Amino acid sequence: MAERRTALLAHPGAELYGSDRMLLETVAGLVEHGWRVVLAVPNDGPLVAEAQLLGADVVFVDVPVLRKSLLRPTALAGTALSSLAGAVRIARLLRDVEPTVVYVSTLTLPLWVAVARARRIPVLCHVHESERRANRLLREALAWPLLLADRVVVNSAFSRDGLLEVAPGLTRRSTVVYNGVAGPTEVVPARHEIDGPLRIVYVGRLSPRKGPDVVVDALAQLVAAGVDARLELVGGVYSGYEWYERDLHEQVERLGLGDRVVFTGFRPSIWSALARADAGVVPSREEEPFGNTAVEAVLAGRPIVVSAIGGLAEAIDGFASALPVEPDDPAALAAALTRIANDWPGFRDDAARLAPVAAARFAPERYRREIAGAIAAVAHVPADEPVLA
Numbered sequence: 253m254a255e256r257r258t259a260l261l262a263h264p265g266a267e268l269y270g271s272d273r274m275l276l277e278t279v280a281g282l283v284e285h286g287w288r289v290v291l292a293v294p295n296d297g298p299l300v301a302e303a304q305l306l307g308a309d310v311v312f313v314d315v316p317v318l319r320k321s322l323l324r325p326t327a328l329a330g331t332a333l334s335s336l337a338g339a340v341r342i343a344r345l346l347r348d349v350e351p352t353v354v355y356v357s358t359l360t361l362p363l364w365v366a367v368a369r370a371r372r373i374p375v376l377c378h379v380h381e382s383e384r385r386a387n388r389l390l391r392e393a394l395a396w397p398l399l400l401a402d403r404v405v406v407n408s409a410f411s412r413d414g415l416l417e418v419a420p421g422l423t424r425r426s427t428v429v430y431n432g433v434a435g436p437t438e439v440v441p442a443r444h445e446i447d448g449p450l451r452i453v454y455v456g457r458l459s460p461r462k463g464p465d466v467v468v469d470a471l472a473q474l475v476a477a478g479v480d481a482r483l484e485l486v487g488g489v490y491s492g493y494e495w496y497e498r499d500l501h502e503q504v505e506r507l508g509l510g511d512r513v514v515f516t517g518f519r520p521s522i523w524s525a526l527a528r529a530d531a532g533v534v535p536s537r538e539e540e541p542f543g544n545t546a547v548e549a550v551l552a553g554r555p556i557v558v559s560a561i562g563g564l565a566e567a568i569d570g571f572a573s574a575l576p577v578e579p580d581d582p583a584a585l586a587a588a589l590t591r592i593a594n595d596w597p598g599f600r601d602d603a604a605r606l607a608p609v610a611a612a613r614f615a616p617e618r619y620r621r622e623i624a625g626a627i628a629a630v631a632h633v634p635a636d637e638p639v640l641a
Contacts, residue, residue, distance in 0.1 A: 433616070452531055470585035531599075
């Protein structure tokens with residue numbers, strides 16, 4: 253009996269946000285197509301148990317994750333030393349696992365690409381990031397290691413176009429695979445009429461880049477205009493960004509919104525929060541490579557207001573229940589939410605009608621099939637192979 257093929261997946265963390273959930277879908281797709289999956293992460297976290305439930309073996313490998321701060325001249329010496337140690341750890345794991353292919357989950361793990369290439373192991377890098385607003389030198393530094401990959405998968409046409417601006421050599425080696433976004437097990441219908449406060453929900457990281465403070469300012473403008481509204485913030489902060497959460501709390505109190513804003517914190521499942529809400533908001537200040545949270549609101553049958561930038565606009569294209577607005581503009585966000593409240597029957601019905609359309613367009617089954625096929629093509633093996641006992 254032929255030896256079972258092995259995919260070694262490298263991922264930069266162990267949480268359960270957008271790229272983490274796509275990593276789990278990749279694990280599921282590979283397992284469904286007969287692969288043995290070994291997942292390498294730097295630390296423990298909720299992702300680990302989920303990956304193990306899907307059938308992955310998990311190993312912990314301390315490898316530097318490329319952050320912008322590590323590219324500063326003052327940090328380069330430390331970055332070089334930690335990279336050398338990380339490369340040794342990667343080489344040791346590659347020797348022990350003997351993978352058929354290496355899948356690198358984001359462009360923040362260039363060492364995995366370089367070491368796999370040096371050992372002549374096929375490697376695919378999946379780009380979930382977009383840095384089109386960064387200076388060109390930084391963008392080139394982030395993109396350069398991708399030239400060592402056999403194949404690059406990008407999660408939106410917007411992100412791929414930005415990548416090719418600084419690395420045109422990737423034109424033939426890159427392709428777009430849209431995220432697979434699982435919907436709720438049951439779409440809870442939105443309430444028939446707004447017979448109380450307009451219930452708004454924000455789902456995502458609490459970070460300046462994501463713009464939850466913009467929603468708080470928009471809520472203040474709604475209340476000042478006589479619109480009764482409430483806001484639920486579902487998400488936590490990156491380590492080191494605790495100051496931003498404190499600032500949000502202070503902003504809420506300063507604006508007199510203490511009885512109108514609830515901080516729920518991180519939740520592994522966001523469907524109950526969306527079921528409680530009338531409308532969602534994705535107020536990102538900076539360009540997003542895709543828009544999982546926007547798609548999730550559509551899947552839940554809820555209207556959504558989204559910053560009209562980057563992959564967010566691409567994700568909601570064609571959905572009448574999704575309103576695009578200028579980023580970092582509380583007045584525009586408040587106006588869009590007022591529009592939803594004033595035309596509630598129309599938005600409610602559009603959202604209900606479009607939920608199954610989004611479910612078909614962003615089906616996890618489609619994503620699993622496409623990503624498993626891309627990985628198999630890089631490894632030069634058949635796309636489907638029966639699972640061996």
